[in-house]
Amino acid sequence: xxxxxxxxxxxxxxxxxxxxxxxxxxxxxxxxxxxxxxxxxxxxxxxxxxxxxxxxxxxxxxxxxxxxxxxxxxxxxxxxxxxxxxxxxxxxxxxxxxxxxxxxxxxxxxxxxxxxxxxxxxxxxxxxxxxxxxxxxxxxxxxxxxxxxxxxxxxxxxxxxxxxxxxxxxxxxxxxxxxxxxxxxxxxxxxxxxxxxxxx
Numbered sequence: 001x002x003x004x005x006x007x008x009x010x011x012x013x014x015x016x017x018x019x020x021x022x023x024x025x026x027x028x029x030x031x032x033x034x035x036x037x038x039x040x041x042x043x044x045x046x047x048x049x050x051x052x053x054x055x056x057x058x059x060x061x062x063x064x065x066x067x068x069x070x071x072x073x074x075x076x077x078x079x080x081x082x083x084x085x086x087x088x089x090x091x092x093x094x095x096x097x098x099x100x101x102x103x104x105x106x107x108x109x110x111x112x113x114x115x116x117x118x119x120x121x122x123x124x125x126x127x128x129x130x131x132x133x134x135x136x137x138x139x140x141x142x143x144x145x146x147x148x149x150x151x152x153x154x155x156x157x158x159x160x161x162x163x164x165x166x167x168x169x170x171x172x173x174x175x176x177x178x179x180x181x182x183x184x185x186x187x188x189x190x191x192x193x194x195x196x197x198x199x200x
C-alpha cells in the first residue's frame with residue numbers, strides 16, 4: 001500500500017505527520033524520555049521510518065484512535081467508532097478524514113477551537129459570516145456528489161438547519177470533526193438510498 005502522508009502506529013493509535021522529519025523529531029524526543037518496553041516501541045518506529053512512510057511500534061496491530069499533527073505542538077484526536085486494522089485506519093484517514101480537513105482548512109475551520117464554526121452562519125448571514133452551505137457543498141463535491149441545492153437556516157443561537165434538495169440535517173457551530181464525519185456519512189447514505197434526488 002502506498003501512503004501519501006507519514007504515519008506511525010503506537011499504543012493502537014495512528015499518528016499522522018506531514019513530513020518524515022516531523023515524525024522522526026517527535027519520536028526521537030519520545031525515545032530519549034523513555035525506558036524499557038516503551039523505549040523499544042519508539043526505537044522500532046524510528047527504524048521503520050528510515051525505510052518507509054509507516055513506522056510501527058511492533059506490538060500494535062489495530063487502531064482505535066487517530067491523532068493528526070496540525071500545528072507545531074498541537075494534535076487533533078479522533079476516536080474511532082470501530083477498531084480497525086492499520087491499513088483500514090490509514091484508508092479511512094486518506095479517503096475521508098483528509099478530504100474533510102482539506103475543505104476545512106480552506107474555510108479556516110480549526111477543530112481544536114471551541115466552537116470550530118464560530119464564524120459560520122445561515123445563508124442570510126453570509127455577508128458577515130462564512131457559509132455552511134458552501135462548506136458542505138464543497139465537502140460533498142470531494143465525495144463526487146455534485147449538482148445539489150443547499151440552504152442553511154438558523155433556528156437557534158449556534159444551531160442550524162441545513163437543507164439539501166429538501167432533505168434536512170441539523171448542524172451546529174460546536175460540531176466536532178467526528179460530527180462533520182457523521183454528517184457527511186449520513187448525507188452520502190441518503191444520496192445512495194435516493195432519499196436525496198440530485199437537483200437537475
